[in-house]
Amino acid sequence: MPESSLEIKDTSCSSSRYRMSSLRQYSQSSVLPLPMTRNPYTMPTISAFCTEDNVSECISYINREVSSLGFPLLCTESNNGPELNLVAVLNNVYNLLQLHRRCLQTVEDIEVEQVKSNSNMDYLQLSNTRLKDQLELSKRENTGLLERERQLQLKVKSLHNCLKNEKEEVQKLQSIIASRATQYNHDMKRKEREFGKLKERLNQLLIDKKDKKQTFEVLNYVGRSDGKRSLWKTGKTEARHEGEMYKTLLNDYDSRHKDLLMENAELKKVLQQMKRDMVTILSPRKPSQSGEKHDDSLEQTSSEEDEVCDSSRESLELSCEHAREQLTNSIRQQWRRLKSHVERLDSQASLVGERANMNAIPKEVHEEEMDRLKLEIQQYKDFIHTQQQLLQQQLNSPCDDETASLLNDCYMQEEKERLKEDWKSFEEKRKNFEAERRNFTEAAIRLSHERKAFEEDRATWLKHQFLNLTPFGDQMKPQMSKSQSALSGWAESEVRPMSTPAKLNKSLSHTAFSTSRASPAKTPSTADLYRTHRLIPEKSPSTIHPKQDSSILRNDDVPAQLRHVNGGANCRAYTFTGDRIGSI
Amino acid sequence: MNFSEVFKQSNQLCRVSPDGKYLATCVQYRLVVRDVNTLQILHLYTCLDQIVHMEWSSDSLFILCAMYKRGLVQVWSLEQPDWYCKIDEGSIGLVSSRWSPDGRHILNTTEFHLRVTVWSLCTKAVSYIKYPKACQKGIDFSRDGCYMALAERRDCRDYVSVFVCDDWHLLRHFETETQDLAGVEWSPNGCVLAVWDSCLEYKVLLYSLDGRLLSTFSAYEWSLGIKSLAWSPSSQFLAIGSYDGKVRILNHITWKKVTEFDHPASINNTKAVVYKEVERKPVVGSADLSIQQHITMGSTLFNTQSKYEICPLPVQVPVVKPDLDRANPKVGVSSMAFSSDNRYLATKNDNMACVVWVWDMQRLGLLAVLEQTSAVRCFQWDPRRPRLALCTGNAKLYLWSPAGCVSVQVPAEGGFQVQSVTWHCSGDSLILLGKEQLCLCYMEVGEEEEEDDDVK
Numbered sequence A: 001m002p003e004s005s006l007e008i009k010d011t012s013c014s015s016s017r018y019r020m021s022s023l024r025q026y027s028q029s030s031v032l033p034l035p036m037t038r039n040p041y042t043m044p045t046i047s048a049f050c051t052e053d054n055v056s057e058c059i060s061y062i063n064r065e066v067s068s069l070g071f072p073l074l075c076t077e078s079n080n081g082p083e084l085n086l087v088a089v090l091n092n093v094y095n096l097l098q099l100h101r102r103c104l105q106t107v108e109d110i111e112v113e114q115v116k117s118n119s120n121m122d123y124l125q126l127s128n129t130r131l132k133d134q135l136e137l138s139k140r141e142n143t144g145l146l147e148r149e150r151q152l153q154l155k156v157k158s159l160h161n162c163l164k165n166e167k168e169e170v171q172k173l174q175s176i177i178a179s180r181a182t183q184y185n186h187d188m189k190r191k192e193r194e195f196g197k198l199k200e201r202l203n204q205l206l207i208d209k210k211d212k213k214q215t216f217e218v219l220n221y222v223g224r225s226d227g228k229r230s231l232w233k234t235g236k237t238e239a240r241h242e243g244e245m246y247k248t249l250l251n252d253y254d255s256r257h258k259d260l261l262m263e264n265a266e267l268k269k270v271l272q273q274m275k276r277d278m279v280t281i282l283s284p285r286k287p288s289q290s291g292e293k294h295d296d297s298l299e300q301t302s303s304e305e306d307e308v309c310d311s312s313r314e315s316l317e318l319s320c321e322h323a324r325e326q327l328t329n330s331i332r333q334q335w336r337r338l339k340s341h342v343e344r345l346d347s348q349a350s351l352v353g354e355r356a357n358m359n360a361i362p363k364e365v366h367e368e369e370m371d372r373l374k375l376e377i378q379q380y381k382d383f384i385h386t387q388q389q390l391l392q393q394q395l396n397s398p399c400d401d402e403t404a405s406l407l408n409d410c411y412m413q414e415e416k417e418r419l420k421e422d423w424k425s426f427e428e429k430r431k432n433f434e435a436e437r438r439n440f441t442e443a444a445i446r447l448s449h450e451r452k453a454f455e456e457d458r459a460t461w462l463k464h465q466f467l468n469l470t471p472f473g474d475q476m477k478p479q480m481s482k483s484q485s486a487l488s489g490w491a492e493s494e495v496r497p498m499s500t501p502a503k504l505n506k507s508l509s510h511t512a513f514s515t516s517r518a519s520p521a522k523t524p525s526t527a528d529l530y531r532t533h534r535l536i537p538e539k540s541p542s543t544i545h546p547k548q549d550s551s552i553l554r555n556d557d558v559p560a561q562l563r564h565v566n567g568g569a570n571c572r573a574y575t576f577t578g579d580r581i582g583s584i
Numbered sequence B: 001m002n003f004s005e006v007f008k009q010s011n012q013l014c015r016v017s018p019d020g021k022y023l024a025t026c027v028q029y030r031l032v033v034r035d036v037n038t039l040q041i042l043h044l045y046t047c048l049d050q051i052v053h054m055e056w057s058s059d060s061l062f063i064l065c066a067m068y069k070r071g072l073v074q075v076w077s078l079e080q081p082d083w084y085c086k087i088d089e090g091s092i093g094l095v096s097s098r099w100s101p102d103g104r105h106i107l108n109t110t111e112f113h114l115r116v117t118v119w120s121l122c123t124k125a126v127s128y129i130k131y132p133k134a135c136q137k138g139i140d141f142s143r144d145g146c147y148m149a150l151a152e153r154r155d156c157r158d159y160v161s162v163f164v165c166d167d168w169h170l171l172r173h174f175e176t177e178t179q180d181l182a183g184v185e186w187s188p189n190g191c192v193l194a195v196w197d198s199c200l201e202y203k204v205l206l207y208s209l210d211g212r213l214l215s216t217f218s219a220y221e222w223s224l225g226i227k228s229l230a231w232s233p234s235s236q237f238l239a240i241g242s243y244d245g246k247v248r249i250l251n252h253i254t255w256k257k258v259t260e261f262d263h264p265a266s267i268n269n270t271k272a273v274v275y276k277e278v279e280r281k282p283v284v285g286s287a288d289l290s291i292q293q294h295i296t297m298g299s300t301l302f303n304t305q306s307k308y309e310i311c312p313l314p315v316q317v318p319v320v321k322p323d324l325d326r327a328n329p330k331v332g333v334s335s336m337a338f339s340s341d342n343r344y345l346a347t348k349n350d351n352m353a354c355v356v357w358v359w360d361m362q363r364l365g366l367l368a369v370l371e372q373t374s375a376v377r378c379f380q381w382d383p384r385r386p387r388l389a390l391c392t393g394n395a396k397l398y399l400w401s402p403a404g405c406v407s408v409q410v411p412a413e414g415g416f417q418v419q420s421v422t423w424h425c426s427g428d429s430l431i432l433l434g435k436e437q438l439c440l441c442y443m444e445v446g447e448e449e450e451e452d453d454d455v456k
Helices: A002-020 A022-031 A055-069 A086-208 A235-289 A295-318 A321-356 A360-396 A402-407 A409-468 A471-475 A477-499 A502-506 A508-518 A520-539 A542-554 A558-583 B291-297 B448-452
Strands: A075-078 A081-084 A215-218 B002-008 B014-016 B022-027 B030-035 B041-046 B053-056 B062-067 B072-077 B084-088 B096-099 B105-109 B115-120 B126-130 B139-141 B147-154 B157-164 B169-175 B181-186 B192-197 B204-208 B213-217 B226-231 B237-242 B246-251 B257-262 B273-280 B305-311 B333-338 B344-349 B355-360 B365-371 B378-381 B388-391 B396-401 B404-409 B420-423 B429-433 B437-442
Touching (some): A235 B169, B053 B096, B139 B181, B181 B226, B226 B333, B237 B333, B237 B344, B246 B333, B344 B378, B365 B396, B378 B420, B388 B420
Antiparallel strands (some): A215 B084, B030 B041, B062 B072, B139 B147, B157 B169, B181 B192, B204 B213, B226 B237, B273 B305, B344 B355, B396 B404
């Protein structure tokens, strides 16, 4: 809308401009639709207007016209009539041309403006229609709302009526209920009375009735639970009962009174203690508060306090009204002061709290702490250093001092156990080896026997061979060769290892292999050997093996040797543990 | 925890003698007296008809068996098995029979509450008390057995008579300011008598032994009022449960309200612990079973196991919306019980039937809430320790103590459903009553520590 209004203003402005130059406008507007007939300036030919004949008239006409339009005259009056002033003419022509151009310009402007205003107009018309529609719509809505309001008002009215009715009904119902309740109560009472009467009657009838009376059969009477005999009812019993009743009541009140007294005393004690605490809390603050306005009153009250304190302490036993009042008052006072004190402290704390963060005191503390910590760190570093040194020493000389050995006790234990296991396996091995050795010796003996036999055989055989050359030797041959071939096959294979005993020492596997061949019946022992052999590298470092093995195999008196090995192992264990520590 | 074998019983009639030595049970028309420890039958008495009511005398020497339909009462002696006593009320009828505190008199209330007949076993004397009122609790004996308060109704007005039990001498007789008196109850020290009005009006009157009105308390008007009332064992507190689901505690000095315990449907009291019973199928060897469950599991593999879980707050308690159009709606606090040491109060609100609330009387606040899977039938405090036993009509027994909660499967066969529980006076054993059976449950000494392990 503001845009459109602006445009409207604009157009109005331009319209005023139009009016200013109404003349030109007229001429132009009239010219535009009919350029051929009306516009004299744009005429290509002036034949219609000026001919050879009417030049002077034309000139005079033009002159007149021009003068009327306010241009300088074209002719100057001279002797021989009016004379055309060429300069003036040219000037006029130029002026006219200028004018013409300006007119064209304005025409263009106006055209543009008109287009603009036309569009403006269209827009305004459009908006106008739209607004009209809106107005229509809102009018319609308005009427609708009005209608609804009316309806709602009607509804409210009806609801009001309903409410009123309901209220009335509630009241009615309430009154009904009330009346019914009274009626019911009345009826109840009547019924109850009747019921009572009936009961009475029934009672009477039942008492009077003869046929089925109450019966009471008891084998024999039992004594009273308290063992006493029942007493006659006399005036005394009543008094006694009353007395007993009041006794129980009195006892109850007594006990309650005692409880209350005790509670009271305890509470009083608590109060006293509280008061004392308060006094002690508040009294050391006095000097610090000396600069403050509370000072005078404080001292006053403190002196009072002491008095009250003493008096109340005395009156604790008396517990009279006055003392109690004093006590409570003093407590109240103290409490008030404590409260104010705490509040003041709070406010101070909040003020100080901000300052305290950058205070010098914590800095000092910090520095101290830092120094302390640094010192500690240094100490620990020294510690670590000495420990490292000690460790190094241990590594260099594992067995030299007792402390190291003590330290290594645990490792020793471990090593010992391992060695025990090793010992066991050695023992087994030793047994196996002994058995094998026995086998070997037996085999060797047998071999030597056999060799002897073989030699003999050979000798005999050679003899036979020799004798074979003789014609009667053929009959003996097959038998002898058979037995000897069986023997020789076995002996040949066996001779080689026996002849080179050094080979046995080379490796266990070899010996095992050879023994297995040597005595096939003894396979379990070899299996054992295998097993122990396999176990050894798992259990201890490989460097120990060859020595152990060799020692077993080399020496005949095995137990002694093993003992020696054991000691050696111990020694080695030290070195190993040392190594381990070093690596750690 | 050990369980005895199951015995037969009828009409839920099973009582332990006041001295704690004998157990009397009724099976139809037979009365069986057993030794509590050995459970061997000591005496067997045969009554004339099915026993409806049975009661021990205070000195544990006599047992009273009442057969209301016949108007008959039979009394048996433990010392002299051949001694007998038979009281026939005749055509006047019988609705209630009870011992007097001395154990030598029997008070029979006749039909239509015509009168109360007092029979003496010592002298064969008969006394009548007229106009007893038919109400919730019309007769109450003081704890020491000296006095009896009796509610009466004459000429549409309520009266209370105080008798001396020794010789039935009328000590006091006074009218109460009640519309329709519902009950009377002595304080445990026997000095204050609480009298309350029927549920139509919330009103509690406190009378001294000598008949003076000490105080009147009324919490609200126009709505259903008092449903239950309980004195603390020290007589220090009077708890009043009402139909609005609240318990109000009065003190014994000013008789003003000390506090009010509400039973809200959503619990967000951070100081309270909510134990929820969770049922599950038996899983053998799961680590979190309680010890008791482990013990009992062997015999009850086919029953569903249950255990307590602690619920994080807030907890929504299941609430049953009562039918308010019917009489005696299931709302309000119907049962309350103080523990023997006065420290705890257990309550049950009827529209939250599955929940038992335990309140701390020192803190005067909610301490624990036990949410069961089914409606709680009965709960009772251990007479010696702060320990609460409850049952919900299934084969389980539930125990609460300040340290925790435990559920125990009753290892009886044949669907033993615990309908009610009663503690032995020593607190060492419990009597579990089923529909037709009963079973004893022995607590072990020093077992509290064990049972508490369940919830931790």
